[in-house]
Amino acid sequence: MEDDGAQTTRTGTATTRPPLEGLRVIDISNVFSLPYAGGLLADLGAEVIKIEGPGRLDSTRHNPTSGMHPDNEPGADPWNRASTFNLLNRGKKSVALDLRRPEGREVLRDLIKTGDILMENFTPRVMRGWGLDYPEVVKLRADIIMVSCSGFGREGPYSQYPAQATTQEATHGLTDATGYIGGEPSKAGQSFVDFLATWALVMGTLLAVRYRHRFGKGQWVDVGMYQLGCFMVSERILDWEANGRRVERLGNRHPWRAPQGCYRCAGDDQWCVISVRDDAEWAVLCRVMDRPDLAADARYTTTAGRRAAHDEIDTIIGAWAAVLPKHEVMARVQAAGVPAGAVFDARDLHADPHLRARGLLEMVQFPPERGIGRRPIIGRPWRLDKTPLSVRGPGPILGQHNREVLQDLLGYDAARCAALEQAGIMGTEPTKLRPLVPLSMDQRVRLGRLAGWDPDYKARLGIEE
Amino acid sequence: MMMPSALDDIRVLDLSQGIAGPLCAKLLGDFGADVIKSEPPGGDCARRMPPFFQDDPDPEKSLAFLLTNLNKRGITLNLGCAEGVALFRRFAGMVDVIVESFPPGHLASLGLDHASLEEANPGLVMTSITPFGQTGPHSGYQGAEIVAYATSGIMAISGTTDREPLQHGGFPALHEAGFNGMLATLVALLTRDLAGCGQHVDVSVQDVVTSSLVINQPAYSWCGGVQGRRRPDGSLFGQVMPCKDGYFICQEGGSATWADIAAFFGRPELNEPRFADPAQRVANGKALDAIILEATRDRTMAEMFRTASEEFRILFGIVQTPADLASCPQLEAREFYQEIAHPVIGRLRVPFRLWNMSASPARYQHPAPLLGQHNAEVYTGLLGCTAAELEGLRQRGVI
Numbered sequence: 001m002e003d004d005g006a007q008t009t010r011t012g013t014a015t016t017r018p019p020l021e022g023l024r025v026i027d028i029s030n031v032f033s034l035p036y037a038g039g040l041l042a043d044l045g046a047e048v049i050k051i052e053g054p055g056r057l058d059s060t061r062h063n064p065t066s067g068m069h070p071d072n073e074p075g076a077d078p079w080n081r082a083s084t085f086n087l088l089n090r091g092k093k094s095v096a097l098d099l100r101r102p103e104g105r106e107v108l109r110d111l112i113k114t115g116d117i118l119m120e121n122f123t124p125r126v127m128r129g130w131g132l133d134y135p136e137v138v139k140l141r142a143d144i145i146m147v148s149c150s151g152f153g154r155e156g157p158y159s160q161y162p163a164q165a166t167t168q169e170a171t172h173g174l175t176d177a178t179g180y181i182g183g184e185p186s187k188a189g190q191s192f193v194d195f196l197a198t199w200a201l202v203m204g205t206l207l208a209v210r211y212r213h214r215f216g217k218g219q220w221v222d223v224g225m226y227q228l229g230c231f232m233v234s235e236r237i238l239d240w241e242a243n244g245r246r247v248e249r250l251g252n253r254h255p256w257r258a259p260q261g262c263y264r265c266a267g268d269d270q271w272c273v274i275s276v277r278d279d280a281e282w283a284v285l286c287r288v289m290d291r292p293d294l295a296a297d298a299r300y301t302t303t304a305g306r307r308a309a310h311d312e313i314d315t316i317i318g319a320w321a322a323v324l325p326k327h328e329v330m331a332r333v334q335a336a337g338v339p340a341g342a343v344f345d346a347r348d349l350h351a352d353p354h355l356r357a358r359g360l361l362e363m364v365q366f367p368p369e370r371g372i373g374r375r376p377i378i379g380r381p382w383r384l385d386k387t388p389l390s391v392r393g394p395g396p397i398l399g400q401h402n403r404e405v406l407q408d409l410l411g412y413d414a415a416r417c418a419a420l421e422q423a424g425i426m427g428t429e430p431t432k433l434r435p436l437v438p439l440s441m442d443q444r445v446r447l448g449r450l451a452g453w454d455p456d457y458k459a460r461l462g463i464e465e
Numbered sequence: 466m467m468m469p470s471a472l473d474d475i476r477v478l479d480l481s482q483g484i485a486g487p488l489c490a491k492l493l494g495d496f497g498a499d500v501i502k503s504e505p506p507g508g509d510c511a512r513r514m515p516p517f518f519q520d521d522p523d524p525e526k527s528l529a530f531l532l533t534n535l536n537k538r539g540i541t542l543n544l545g546c547a548e549g550v551a552l553f554r555r556f557a558g559m560v561d562v563i564v565e566s567f568p569p570g571h572l573a574s575l576g577l578d579h580a581s582l583e584e585a586n587p588g589l590v591m592t593s594i595t596p597f598g599q600t601g602p603h604s605g606y607q608g609a610e611i612v613a614y615a616t617s618g619i620m621a622i623s624g625t626t627d628r629e630p631l632q633h634g635g636f637p638a639l640h641e642a643g644f645n646g647m648l649a650t651l652v653a654l655l656t657r658d659l660a661g662c663g664q665h666v667d668v669s670v671q672d673v674v675t676s677s678l679v680i681n682q683p684a685y686s687w688c689g690g691v692q693g694r695r696r697p698d699g700s701l702f703g704q705v706m707p708c709k710d711g712y713f714i715c716q717e718g719g720s721a722t723w724a725d726i727a728a729f730f731g732r733p734e735l736n737e738p739r740f741a742d743p744a745q746r747v748a749n750g751k752a753l754d755a756i757i758l759e760a761t762r763d764r765t766m767a768e769m770f771r772t773a774s775e776e777f778r779i780l781f782g783i784v785q786t787p788a789d790l791a792s793c794p795q796l797e798a799r800e801f802y803q804e805i806a807h808p809v810i811g812r813l814r815v816p817f818r819l820w821n822m823s824a825s826p827a828r829y830q831h832p833a834p835l836l837g838q839h840n841a842e843v844y845t846g847l848l849g850c851t852a853a854e855l856e857g858l859r860q861r862g863v864i
Binding site: 019032 | 619660667689786
């Protein structure tokens with residue numbers, strides 16, 4: 001996977017260094033959105049120092065719903081082995097510091113003085129309570145770029161409301177738009193708005209970096225996840241505002257094209273989607289299905305006709321697809337120039353020749369002492385032909401860089417570091433962990449947390465020791 | 466004097482159509498870039514996308530087009546004729562960024578790909594946003610919102626096990642691709658600031674949506690686990706539950722305890738171990754649902770959202786409709802909506818501000834352009850055409 005995952009660099013042209021080299025990011029982030037943004041900044045060349053409390057770990061280090069352990073073995077330090085944590089926090093340094101105590105915040109203040117970018121995603125009152133909101137942070141470093149992420153942003157009546165993506169998707173309008181036809185509103189299959197926030201946070205940071213390059217001034221980037229989610233349903237909002245219309249849930253159908261649907265294919269829980277854009281594509285699909293009679297059927301020759309007969313057309317397409325493997329359906333329909341896509345599960349994502357050729361998944365080698373080996377993780381969904389980028393390493397061990405950062409960067413002496421350690425302000429062991437509920441892979445399948453698992457996944461991925 | 470913006474030294478030519486590419490170019494415009502949208506004489510296909518203002522399918526009244534083309538000037542340019550291609554080459558020498566969404570290989574067939582244009586303009590950044598990217602065995606495949614959802618892994622985990630996988634409503638994949646197009650363009654511009662060279666940026670919608678699978682993907686590469694859809698017979702708690710006037714979602718987590726949840730619903734029996742203990746809760750899901758549904762039957766979404774969030778600090782969402790979002794006080798406070806004055810539609814409030822920046826915020830400058838609205842201004846002002854030449858271009862169908 002490493003070999004065919006290489007960046008496509010045009011031969012004969014020079015390449016550049018990643019553009020954020022030389023910038024230092026102080027990353028006090030938790031869960032998905034902001035940690036992932038920090039991970040992408042590390043891919044772009046920044047030095048990212050992640051601060052967690054020994055008693056307040058990033059929740060992805062020990063959240064049973066968002067992290068698996070290698071071969072389902074927690075090991076002696078499960079908090080350093082969790083899958084999602086290591087994906088999101090790739091390439092960072094770790095300092096474990098108790099910010100609830102004044103001595104911990106003193107270290108943070110010193111770090112901020114050396115930093116270019118400060119990222120945090122506390123509920124808005126927390127940094128203010130610590131005297132570390134933007135006006136105060138500027139006093140420590142005048143041109144700092146502060147990047148904040150919260151559920152609803154810094155002002156407004158919901159500003160202090162607790163929020164996470166999986167409840168907010170209802171409030172920001174996605175749930176109302178999602179669901180089977182005639183059924184109830186439905187939740188997304190996983191966190192949704194977190195990733196919009198990740199990309200918004202990186203965009204805001206890069207804009208602020210460029211502004212600082214040009215004008216020498218820092219600023220405060222304030223991302224509220226809610227309005228990003230609302231933007232996804234903008235055309236529904238405008239349809240209401242301009243036309244007083246409330247569009248019903250469409251399941252897998254398209255708002256104006258037909259047919260479009262998700263069709264069962266041969267095998268267990270195997271599916272392929274097909275989306276016909278116009279009358280000509282309908283004729284093409286009929287040919288692919290070897291049904292010239294349908295192409296000639298006047299009831300189906302217009303979009304309006306096909307929308308009216310969508311149920312019966314679904315039955316026809318479903319009968320054709322049901323006996324074919326999903327990859328075959330995708331290949332045949334796409335070969336004729338009509339949009340189609342097999343429904344990929346995680347197994348398929350890792351095996352897909354196209355994703356492999358593009359190198360979206362990057363192999364990360366863990367140091368031998370961590371006992372994790374090498375694992376493919378999601379890289380970045382963009383390729384720059386003169387700026388080769390890559391994941392620069394796994395997520396850090398808790399407190400791995402405590403001494404390095406405090407002594408080498410801040411110039412603290414060994415005695416001062418030892419005092420912080422003895423007082424429990426800085427450490428490498430968590431003081432508070434969620435209880436681990438050990439479940440075998442088969443139990444996870446029985447409980448419905450997994451649809452299945454591949455005991456031979458390492459061979460399939462080519463990552464056997 | 467106008468405050469400087471992060472991108473006010475950048476000129477963008479937006480050749481893209483649909484949702485993803487235009488959104489990318491619009492975001493560059495929001496942060497100060499001068500964005501010129503170049504459409505074929507027949508217009509961007511998004512001009513034919515519903516919804517339309519007052520349901521009038523006039524190409525100037527598509528609200529879908531309006532949303533992703535604010536802050537642009539608009540010209541027409543026919544790349545199907547030699548004269549149009551020559552004009553495009555002149556533009557390519559004068560702009561910093563080109564955003565495009567043609568099928569991979571199309572611009573190269575016209576001699577207009579990045580490799581052909583960069584000699585004349587070494588600083589040129591070209592951002593291509595396509596369903597499957599520029600390279601790889603499926604790069605020629607056709608895309609659609611649902612195709613991106615299917616091939617990214619997210620659809621396989623949406624919906625219930627007794628039904629087919631389910632896409633999310635609207636066009637989130639294409640919006641996400643627009644975000645990443647903007648992000649990657651900024652990476653290229655920062656690189657250019659430092660190293661001097663432009664480059665080709667390749668964004669694949671499939672890659673973008675797959676990038677959000679941060680639980681699902683490593684669950685496989687860490688231990689071979691394959692996530693699926695939710696079982697329909699499990700507890701609804703944590704999923705969508707009905708109340709008096711709509712639906713809500715309540716979840717355990719954050720700073721709230723299970724006891725807070727029991728107190729919020731006003732049902733002390735929820736503190737019994739069969740519900741309070743997460744290990745026992747699954748087996749008692751039906752009883753849990755019955756208690757909560759009974760407790761919320763006469764409560765409204767608005768009251769529960771306020772009480773749960775303010776008094777109990779519980780993670781709580783309510784299923785808001787477009788009407789709710791149109792009158793939301795939080796969106797008002799965040800200045801999410803921008804009032805625009807469009808030459809055909811008139812005054813309208815549109816979703817605009819995505820995040821705040823204290824020194825260089827997003828700024829509204831123009832409504833979406835009418836087809837060819839700025840032809841005279843751009844062709845004479847930027848390319849130096851005379852009025853007679855402009856008329857000739859028009860007559861020959863070049864613009």
